[in-house]
Amino acid sequence: MADVSLVLWAAIPPLLFLGFYYCRVQFAPSWLRLVLLFIFGAISGFAALGLEWVFETVANWVVNWQNTKYSLSGIILRQLVEVGPIEEGCKLVAVVVPTCVLQRKYRLRSSSIFLFTIAVALGFTAEENWIYLFHGTASVLDRIIGTPVHAMFSAPWGYALGIYISSTMRLHQDRKLIPKAWINSVICHALVNVLSSAWGYSTPIRFLSYGLFPFLLWMFWRMEQLLRKVQGKRPTILISGYTSQHRYWQRGLVIFALILGGNAIFGLFLLAQTLSPLSPSQLFYPDILWFILSRLLINLGFAILAWLIYRYLRHSARRHYL
Template identity: 70%
Template sequence: MVDFFLLLWAVMPPILLLGYYYCRVPNAPPLLRLLLFFIIGAISGFCALSLEWIFETVFNWLVDWQHQGCFVTRRCTFGLVGVALRQLVEIGPIEEGCKLIGVVVPTCYLQRRYRLLPATIFLFTIAVALGFTAQENWIYLFHGTASILDRSIGTPVHAMFSAPWGYALGIYISSRIRLHRHKKLVLWAWLNAVICHALVNVLSSAWRYSPPLRYLSYGLFPLLLWMFWRLEQLLQKVQGKPPITLISGYTPQHRYWQRGLVMFALILGGNAIFGLFILARQLSPLRLSQLFDTEIMWFMLRKISLNLIFGILAWIIYRYLRHSARRRYF
């Protein structure tokens, strides 16, 4: 029974998010077809896990890095640089490659029978990425290496990684004339996904280290917020809708000022979410009755108020940039 509830918690958040995107796209493919891609994504997750195990087994056998050291020094291997190298060389390419194959193979089969729209292929990419997430959730929850809260918050992350190459793949496959530049766009978008994948994993590992490396973790949620924004922008473009404009200045100085505001809003908004996430992790071990203790309630109120102030400031900056763009174009 416990395993069933863990499986339910692993699968339900990605399924709900897939349903959210399914409802947002007009003329979306049948839901059963999306669920098939979701299952393919879960299978690709197990394939990626097997390939990573084989890679590490062969790599350790060849260089015996745990005893002799690897690349630079043994300290580097076990430090943040070693984590970054592992993410760039192994985790990112294998996981993004398995997801890409999980989208390309069934899509090419369907393309012979149907005329697929770019938005359809983009939805296939999201479905595969969320299926991959469900598999990853199950592995983490089954082995007790992450909490339900952590995995639920990380639900859209794989979809955000894969969004660039999903968009490029949709443009390439659905084009009547497949240009060489479209094929190159898929490759560059895939490399972008690998780098973002590695960067997110490195930043999420930084909190385990002592300062100043620990402070890198404060860049995680601003980066995730930007990637979510990019996913939404690509979803707009793939449906033929104009993307939301924030940078609309007439002069280079004005545009630099607006880019600085965007960066500041991402830092404020991302770390507001990060603060609420940390608060939720701190409160999760407590019993319900303990939450009504005066000191704990005052602590919660202070933390929530502080992070809400940061979030509201980020929202005000966003609305200001949107208003400026409307005045520029209308």
């Protein structure tokens, strides 16, 4: 029974997130196909796990690869050479193979291929969730927070693949976009893993972890923008200044909003982690209740300020383009 519970906790959040995107795409492929791609994504996760084990075994024969896990420079190297390329490569294969099969019978839209990519990435997430939960190396809360991350990694090459395959002309420049987007995904994948690892180091390096959630928030924004583009919608414009000075000011506001919003999410995540060992009755102790309310107010204040900056930038853009 415990194993079934682990599988449900591992699979249900990614499936709900897939349903969220499925409902937002006009002329989406059938739900059954997306579930099949989700399963392919989970299989690609196990394939990536095996390939990483083979890579580390071979690398340990040549150099002491195991020691790369104990320094920041080693973690960066491991993420760029091993983890990022293998995981993004396995997800790419899991999208390309069924897409090529379906393309022989149907004319696929770029939005369908983008959804295939999200489905595979979320299946990969479900497999990863099960591994972490089975071995007890992460909590359910940690894994729920990380549900969209693999989809955000893969969104650039999913977009590029969709544009190329759905095009009637199959332009060379569109094909060249795929490896560039894949490399971008590998770098973002590596950077997120490095920033999340920085929390375990001493103070100067530890501060890097505060860049994690703003970067994740930016990647989520990017995925949303790519979703709009594959559906033929206009991108959401935030930078609308006529002069370079005004545009620099607006870019600064965007970065500031990402820092505020990202670290508001980070603060709420840390609050939930702090409170998770407590029983429900302990949450109502006066000192603990005051701690909860103060942290909620601080982080909600940051989030509201970030939202107000976003609304100001959207209002400025609408005023300029009317």
